[in-house]
Amino acid sequence: MKNKPLPTHADVVIIGGGVSGCSIAWNLANQGQKNIVVIEREYFTSGATGRCGAGVRQQWSTKANCILAKKSVEFFENAQEILDYDGDVEFKQEGYLIVSSTPEETAQFKKNVALQNSLGIPSKLLTKEEAKEIVPHLNTDVINAATFCKTDGHLNPFTMTDAYYKAAARLGVEFFTYTTVEDIDAKDGAIQAVKTDKGTIATNVVVNAAGGWSKEVGEMVGVDIPVYSRNHEILVTEPVEKMQGPMVISFSQNIYCQQTPHGAFIMGRGDKDAPKGHDMSSSWKFLDEMSRTVTRLLPPIGELRVIRQWGGLYNMSPDHQPIISGTDALKGFYIACGFSGHGFMLAPMTGLLLSELILGKTPSLPMDDMALDRFEGKEITELETSVV
Amino acid sequence: MDPNKVIICRCSDVSLQDLYDLFEEGYTTFEELKRIKRVGMGPCQANTCGKMVQWEIAKYFEKPLESVEFHNMRPFTMGVKLKAIKEAADDEE
Numbered sequence: 001m002k003n004k005p006l007p008t009h010a011d012v013v014i015i016g017g018g019v020s021g022c023s024i025a026w027n028l029a030n031q032g033q034k035n036i037v038v039i040e041r042e043y044f045t046s047g048a049t050g051r052c053g054a055g056v057r058q059q060w061s062t063k064a065n066c067i068l069a070k071k072s073v074e075f076f077e078n079a080q081e082i083l084d085y086d087g088d089v090e091f092k093q094e095g096y097l098i099v100s101s102t103p104e105e106t107a108q109f110k111k112n113v114a115l116q117n118s119l120g121i122p123s124k125l126l127t128k129e130e131a132k133e134i135v136p137h138l139n140t141d142v143i144n145a146a147t148f149c150k151t152d153g154h155l156n157p158f159t160m161t162d163a164y165y166k167a168a169a170r171l172g173v174e175f176f177t178y179t180t181v182e183d184i185d186a187k188d189g190a191i192q193a194v195k196t197d198k199g200t201i202a203t204n205v206v207v208n209a210a211g212g213w214s215k216e217v218g219e220m221v222g223v224d225i226p227v228y229s230r231n232h233e234i235l236v237t238e239p240v241e242k243m244q245g246p247m248v249i250s251f252s253q254n255i256y257c258q259q260t261p262h263g264a265f266i267m268g269r270g271d272k273d274a275p276k277g278h279d280m281s282s283s284w285k286f287l288d289e290m291s292r293t294v295t296r297l298l299p300p301i302g303e304l305r306v307i308r309q310w311g312g313l314y315n316m317s318p319d320h321q322p323i324i325s326g327t328d329a330l331k332g333f334y335i336a337c338g339f340s341g342h343g344f345m346l347a348p349m350t351g352l353l354l355s356e357l358i359l360g361k362t363p364s365l366p367m368d369d370m371a372l373d374r375f376e377g378k379e380i381t382e383l384e385t386s387v388v
Numbered sequence: 389m390d391p392n393k394v395i396i397c398r399c400s401d402v403s404l405q406d407l408y409d410l411f412e413e414g415y416t417t418f419e420e421l422k423r424i425k426r427v428g429m430g431p432c433q434a435n436t437c438g439k440m441v442q443w444e445i446a447k448y449f450e451k452p453l454e455s456v457e458f459h460n461m462r463p464f465t466m467g468v469k470l471k472a473i474k475e476a477a478d479d480e481e
């Protein structure tokens with residue numbers, strides 16, 4: 001990007017040019033906020049957004065995640081028009097098929113579906129035979145049952161973020177890529193300025209949308225955010241003729257795998273032994289495990305050639321639900337992080353809710369389940385279990 | 389030559405004019421071009437178009453070629469079947 005000189009003052013500075021930061025910027029501008037600046041260390045989507053599996057689902061096990069996801073899907077269905085985007089966000093609603101491996105996992109899925117249905121999410125429990133009708137190359141010998149939600153699907157992380165960026169830029173938001181935030185000044189419990197390698201911006205409002213680096217941004221102002229980052233690896237194959245409609249995922253077999261509208265298959269998995277931190281390297285271990293898992297669950301996929309692999313950071317919160325919150329101790333410091341691997345698909349609600357908090361409006365949803373202080377001195381009572 | 393007819397990225401069917409359009413819109417680095425147009429993200433992994441993209445960025449913005457950052461190269465250098473990776477992993481045990 002060709003950047004203009006950094007302004008010396010802004011009403012809001014957003015740190016992070018991923019989908020969350022761009023959505024927050026557009027939502028603020030769309031409600032009339034002026035003088036918004038977004039600072040991105042590299043290029044848009046260079047962090048977790050551009051490294052994710054490009055999936056959008058509403059099948060979660062906690063109420064907060066279900067509602068955030070459902071309302072986000074409603075936005076995605078109209079995103080192209082709302083944001084008046086000249087590209088294609090490639091939203092394809094052909095569902096998520098979530099397979100269970102054991103009767104115990106199926107029992108949990110029944111509870112999930114009951115919760116989802118109670119919130120208006122059209123998921124349903126399927127026998128493995130019914131699942132095979134939806135994905136004919138599914139190996140039913142290694143599954144017990146499945147759930148399916150037809151309005152889940154695929155969305156292009158790059159163009160979705162680009163759509164937010166362009167719409168926000170038209171409303172006057174200023175974006176600065178390849179610009180690094182080095183420190184944040186606070187005095188008497190209030191934000192004063194953001195210091196970058198290109199200059200200092202005086203401001204009273206900072207939004208921490210730094211994804212895998214959000215904890216470090218919190219540390220700049222002494223706010224302890226209980227999150228950590230961990231590498232999750234992923235690969236993509238050559239593009240082929242369409243052969244799979246929905247995303248297929250399994251928590252117990254540790255895989256998600258979808259065919260994008262462009263034809264390539266994307267598949268990823270987590271590694272609980274991966275060290276916490278900012279490592280995003282690619283490993284043989286991942287390739288070995290992924291090739292075994294996918295050829296077992298979806299055997300014909302074994303014929304496809306892998307063309308690229310990479311890693312990206314999940315920013316994990318204690319209950320695997322996002323932190324979308326202000327901070328009691330520091331006026332003007334707002335946080336959107338801890339998405340635990342699903343920040344991309346929740347971005348519309350992240351942007352709406354945080355912008356409402358910043359503008360002093362009544363939020364569209366109760367936000368207690370997303371507050372930073374929900375962890376203080378409390379046991380985690382509701383843990384999102386549906387995470388790969 | 390008509391830049392619409394000059395194909396830079398054969399895998400993702402990106403023409404020279406497509407690059408010019410992106411430059412005009414403000415996308416000036418290889419990484420940005422990749423993500424908006426998939427240039428260099430196909431089966432050849434920019435082994436065919438990579439140098440050309442770098443060259444075109446340098447020419448358009450009148451910068452020395454060596455100052456234009458090449459894209460982040462990731463494994464693999466050529467496609468390998470998932471089945472072959474699985475079999476190799478099984479053989480090692």
